[in-house]
Amino acid sequence: MSIPEITQKLLAAKQNKGLSFADLEKILGRDEVWIAALFYRQASASEEEAKLLVEALELDASYIQELITYPVKGLGPIVPTDPLIYRFYEIIQVYGLPIKAVIHEKFGDGIMSAIDFTLDVEKEEDPKGDRVKIIMSGKFLSYKKW
Template sequence: MNKVEMHHLIMAAKARKGFSWDDLSAAVGKAPVWLASVCYGMNSAPQEVAAHLCEVLELDAEVATAMTAYPVKGWDQAIPQDPLIYRLYEVVGVYGPTLKDVIQEKFGDGIMSAIDFSMHVEKIEDPKGDRVLLTLNGKFLPYRSW
């Protein structure tokens, strides 16, 4: 089973059972964004997490095996059409150079890790319209000289 087939089976089971990512996160003890990334095939899960999630979703061991396989992390280079994903690209396009400059001013010449990394999504209620709070938390990795 490949990651695409795995994803479709997981999403169908999630919908059939009426679970949210928060529900599944609580069931397996992992953050919702990380768990969703595993289910989308962009990360691999430890065997015990994959087995537990498959138990919760009533999926067979073949799905768990696919979840433990190392992914190929790539994405389509085309501009995304989904409005939410497009807006995230827009944020990086508009603010990317600014964030790079501010981060390097505070930390020095380097990058933010996407490996030693966590991400969280929160809903902030606001009378003018609810707000999305994204927290990106990555280790700073300085460039080294030799």
Template sequence: MNKIQMTETIINAKLSKAVSWESLAAEVGLDPVFLTSACLGMNSLKAEAAESLCRLLELPDSIATQLQQCPLKQWDQAVPTDPLIYRLYEIVGVYGGTIKELIHEKFGDGIMSAIDFSMNIEKEENPAGDRVKVTMNGKFLPYKSW
């Protein structure tokens, strides 16, 4: 079993049980963003969380084993055509330089960690149209001189 087969199996089980990522995450005891990312093959889970998810979705031990494996975090370098994912690329394209400038102004020369990191996605109801609220929180890592 590889990560792609793992993801397909998890998604099929999730769909057949008609459960949400939020409800699965609450049962497993993880944040929905992190659990979803692990199920999509971009992060790994500790044994207890992997086994708990597999119990909930009635999945074989091979899925729990694969969920615990360190992923190879790579993706196609082309800009995706899925409209939602494309818009995230567009945000970085338009505002990436601005975000970089403001981080450097406030913190100095460095980066925001994607390892010591959390993200939250919320729905904000609005009479003019519901809003998507994405909050990213990453540790600042200064570049060192030597």
């Protein structure tokens, strides 16, 4: 998986400034996961959001145009090889159909929106080892009959 050049520059600037995505959340007023998606070109910023980010990272204003451009989304047609990303792929391979069945039982025939959607990552302290808690919330969209 190749990382876009702009992503590399944004990450380097963030590291040089000693900022976290949570720090940028306070500056931009957007969730840290959404900001990370913007860095990895999986989201596009408004002009105001792009200006705030470029100023916070002390980058050239030329980055604004690229940040407001609509990106091509997704990892591509390959199985991800990064171990953390692969685990999400594995989770969906194993639990995708069970999750789908439970959603259909509770909501009916439809899908969970990935557009009207939020995702939060939380750290749960546990004496047996800290846990990653991921909360996904998407609007349910029924299939229509015609």
